[in-house]
Structure formats: C-alpha cells, structure tokens
Amino acid sequence: MRIAREGYPLIFTAGIIALLAFAAGWIPLGIIFSLIALAITGFFRDPERQPPMGEGLIVAPADGKVVSVAGVNGDSPFLDAATRVSIFLSPLDVHINRTPVEGKIEKIAYQPGKFLAAYKEEASRRNEQNALSILDTQGRTLGVVQIAGVLARRIICRAKPGDRLARGEKFGLIMFGSRTDTYLPEGCRVEVAEGQRVKGGETVLARFV
Numbered sequence: 001m002r003i004a005r006e007g008y009p010l011i012f013t014a015g016i017i018a019l020l021a022f023a024a025g026w027i028p029l030g031i032i033f034s035l036i037a038l039a040i041t042g043f044f045r046d047p048e049r050q051p052p053m054g055e056g057l058i059v060a061p062a063d064g065k066v067v068s069v070a071g072v073n074g075d076s077p078f079l080d081a082a083t084r085v086s087i088f089l090s091p092l093d094v095h096i097n098r099t100p101v102e103g104k105i106e107k108i109a110y111q112p113g114k115f116l117a118a119y120k121e122e123a124s125r126r127n128e129q130n131a132l133s134i135l136d137t138q139g140r141t142l143g144v145v146q147i148a149g150v151l152a153r154r155i156i157c158r159a160k161p162g163d164r165l166a167r168g169e170k171f172g173l174i175m176f177g178s179r180t181d182t183y184l185p186e187g188c189r190v191e192v193a194e195g196q197r198v199k200g201g202e203t204v205l206a207r208f209v
Helices: 005-023 027-043
Strands: 057-059 064-071 081-089 096-098 103-111 129-136 141-148 155-157 170-174 178-185 188-190 204-208
Touching: 005 027, 081 188, 081 204, 129 155, 141 155, 141 170, 178 188, 178 204
Parallel strands: none
Antiparallel strands: 057 204, 064 081, 081 178, 096 170, 103 129, 129 141, 141 178, 155 170, 188 204
C-alpha cells in the first residue's frame, strides 16, 4: 500500500515509541502506540486512481461524502463561480486531494481561520483554508478549496502557480479530517447529490454542457 510521504515521520515516531515500550516491558503502552501507528498508516494511504476519459468531465477532488450542493451568492473566492459542491472527509477517508480537471494553476491563496467542524456550512467561510484557481484547457476557471476541520490542523499543497496538472492528478492533502469545496462556473451540470459518497479522481462530480 502506497503511503503519502508526509505520514512517514508520524508513523515512524509511533512505531519507535511502541518498540521502546515493549522493550521496557510496558506492554499496554506498546500495544496502544502500535495501534496508533497502524491508524496513522491507514490515514495516509495513497491509492492509485484511474480518472475517467471524456470531454468536459469534472472529477471529485477528494474522497468523502457530499454534504452540500449550493448556488454561490457573491461570497465565493472565485468571481465566476455559480455552484459549490462540498465534500466532507472523515478521519477514515483517503485524504489526498486531486485536481478536478486538466489545467493550469493560476493562483493559490491561503486564508487563516477557525477550526470548526468541517461538515458545517460556515466552515466554507470561516475555517482555515487554501484556495486554488485552475484554468482548464478550454479557458474556463474552476476553484478547489482545501479546508481544515476540527482535527485537521495542517493543509498541505504541493502545487504552485504555473503548474500544469492532469485531471485527477494529486496536488496535496489535509491531515486528520477536513473538507474540500469545488467551485463550478456557469455551464456545468452537477452529477452528484447530497449524501452521496465519492472517490477523488474517479467519481464524476459535474460536467460541462
């Protein structure tokens, strides 16, 4: 199983503590840290995904549950956005973020904020977040926002302005529970519904019509 590189220091730390605890005869403590190491390994799993082929497809940028499909009423960080699709990632979900379309990273904007529960509506406005503006191959702008949650205190973005990424390509992750919002421009038909579970890089979130 592939593991995201950001997870190795935490996994090794928990594993070393477990080994030291077993060596010292502190069996219960060793068991606890062994389980912690396994849990962290599971959290940082990084499965390969096969993005669907086809024109005008927009794929989910993260694994999780769709908690909101809503129109944008002037409070969006993206001027041309018409619809926002929000995905909540529980601690059990894969936390790798992927680009919804093939395109160029035009801008990245970090915003400090609170750490409200990521499934709440106000998390899109008030929580710590990192917003990526993506210009696709047809000149259309989409937005993806990485949002920290109650447990997520570190947003990781590997992409930089000017990078060109393929549909479904990995660009970062959010550690320990979070939310990922996708901002869609006019001319998109949403293909998912609230309550639906999606897979990052594979599930068709929307399509241009």
